[in-house]
Amino acid sequence: MIIKTADFICSNTQISKLPPAEKPEYAFIGRSNVGKSSLINMLTAKKGLAKTSQTPGKTQLINHFLVNDNWYLVDLPGYGYARISKSKKEDWDKFIRNYLTKRESLQCVMVLIDSRLEPQKIDVEFCNKLGEWGLPFVLVFTKADKQSNTKTDQNIAKFKKALLATFEEVPDCFITSSENGIGRDEVLNFIDGVNATFVKPVL
């Protein structure tokens, strides 16, 4: 897929204020600091489109970016960020859950996992929750530039194994690096393929 345009549309916490659900959309979620916003910038080849930071907890809203006037990338706050108040965390969990379970045009949840780490309980539990909600998802392993391919492959194999405790089959997996562009074509091809099957929801 060739990216011709990528534009910020809006930030929200209320799903009633989101753009009309008439284009396919893909939500990027994962632990705080895993690289969601960086990946969105890498995929669109637009540095600074989504705000990134070395400090976890940067993205705090549901952010819609329109690509090629045809589909949305959605940047979400990270889960598992310890340094926010309990009530704020509950707020985030609530609007993220609301968004994920109610958004009719959501085609796939892109679950970002830090490829440097052994399976983390919070990530496995989040995948299980998506399974319970019946939402399609894929795994996107991030920061692959930070260690050897062998290490990345080992961590992915362990993560798949952890998911097989609850799932019958593992979802599609992508290896990415926002630093050197690894995985960009694969993720965009995947999105292109799903876009082709999109049927506008009856609202």
Ligand SMILES: Nc1nc2c(ncn2[C@@H]2O[C@H](COP(=O)(O)OP(=O)(O)OP(=O)(O)O)[C@@H](O)[C@H]2O)c(=O)[nH]1
């Ligand atoms: N080396 C390397 N660093 C990365 C990569 N992706 C993200 N980073 C760095 O990781 C940090 C966090 O990146 P963000 O994209 O802001 O992470 P996020 O998941 O959006 O974080 P929150 O919005 O806080 O939840 C930044 O310092 C990025 O430069 C990558 O593929 N390789």
Ligand SMILES: [Mg+2]
């Ligand atoms: Mg972010």
